[in-house]
Amino acid sequence: MGNLTKSRRVTTQDIAKSLGVSRATVGFVLNNTPGQTISETTRSRVLEEARRLGYRPHNAARALASGQTRLVLLLLPDWPLDFSLRRNIEEASLTLDEAGYAMITYTPHPTGQARPLWESLQPDVVVALTAFTPEQVTAIRDAGITRLIPDPDVIPENPYIENGPALQLEHLAGLGHRTIAYAGLDDPKVADLVTSRGTRAQETASSLGLPLLASRNIGLTDETAEAALREWRSVGVTAIAAYNDDVAAALTGAALRSGLAVPTDISIIGYDDTPLASMFEPQLSTVRVDSAGLGRYLGRLALSAVEGTPPPAAGPEMRSTLIQRASTGVRG
Incomplete structure (x- = not known):
């Protein structure tokens, strides 16, 4: 069994066979399935054997079973990747990562011929920093993705104030x-x-x-x-x-x-x-x-769409502040 991880992927069947327990028991433990009467001793043995054998969950199969990929696709406009935009993206990504989701960025180009990433990745939600075009809405929904931010069917009050x-x-x-x-x-x-x-x-x-x-x-x-x-x-x-x-x-x-x-x-x-x-x-x-606060807000907004929870309340990150330095000085 020691060479198993080098030759092929370790499966739940391998763990079950090594411990002499059922595959269902291994699956219940690894998936933390609620409502199962599995002793702590057995649970510990399964987790330890999974670590020893180098078991890694099959994310594609897990996504198929759960109906979620735990991926968020962020559509970026073709803007220069300046300091503020980088901070925004970094904080949105961190907020999602802490909740167990990965964020992928994608910049569609009008002349691009590549297959859109929403078709390849099947993300749980597609987020855009600007309004979706009607063509994008049709293409994303045709790919079977129903969660879009901003929602093209709703015109909510924009919490961000460009002041x-x-x-x-x-x-x-x-x-x-x-x-x-x-x-x-x-x-x-x-x-x-x-x-x-x-x-x-x-x-x-x-x-x-x-x-x-x-x-x-x-x-x-x-x-x-x-x-x-x-x-x-x-x-x-x-x-x-x-x-x-x-x-x-x-x-x-x-x-x-x-x-x-x-x-x-x-x-x-x-x-x-x-x-x-x-x-x-x-x-x-x-x-x-x-920019960092706006990025965190964007991440929480994506989470609310995926998990079906109320959208986050807008906070002070939605307003800009003046910073006075030497280039304006003080006039009498």
Whole structure:
């Protein structure tokens, strides 16, 4: 029996034969089947022999019997895998792992020819960070998967409040700035998100009685950042709300190289509170998003769908907070 684990997979029949007990008894012990009158001595012997022989449960067979694969498939949009998104994914994965589920990430591409992972893996639930397309909903349901998050048949109130652009504008206006620019990122992969944040910033400016924001998307290069600064300075811009910390850093660096003082001549605020924001000089004011908390919430939401429990209550992780540092300073 010692060479058994090297030649083929150990089965419950092997354990039963080695101990002289029934295969059913071994199955009851290994599956922790409730309602069985099995002595603690027998239970201990079965578990010890399973360890000695190197028994590993056959997950495919177990999934077939239980109707669950204990897999969660997370569909990712084709966004850059930045600091905030990584934190979100890591915490969602950890939350699910602690509950006994594995999370697989998958980025579908419009031109992709590979077989979708929901067909190959048969996950218990498919989760998306953005709304499913009608084509995805049809394809996932045709594969026999009924649990989707967000549920395409329900339009719940979104607990996440995108208040970051409002915090940026309120902060700059509170420091006395009246002519403010919004700097987006020139990246087609995040065009929708850039537009969404820019629109929210414009709405906030209007509600504060500020003029329409000068708006421009820049690349993360000296040339585009310097060109944007020249244009904005020519119309009297004194502060910039940036799409993220990378954009804020590019603009701050370009301003300093152009001889502008930050924040005396131009104030700049970023978004996401990445490590770059506190390591940059001058340190960047920014908006902190609780990416880790949002990831844990996403994991709990997936668990509630799989296990049929009420969805988790939204907490403070759903709101962003302002972090003031040297790049905006204080205006009298």
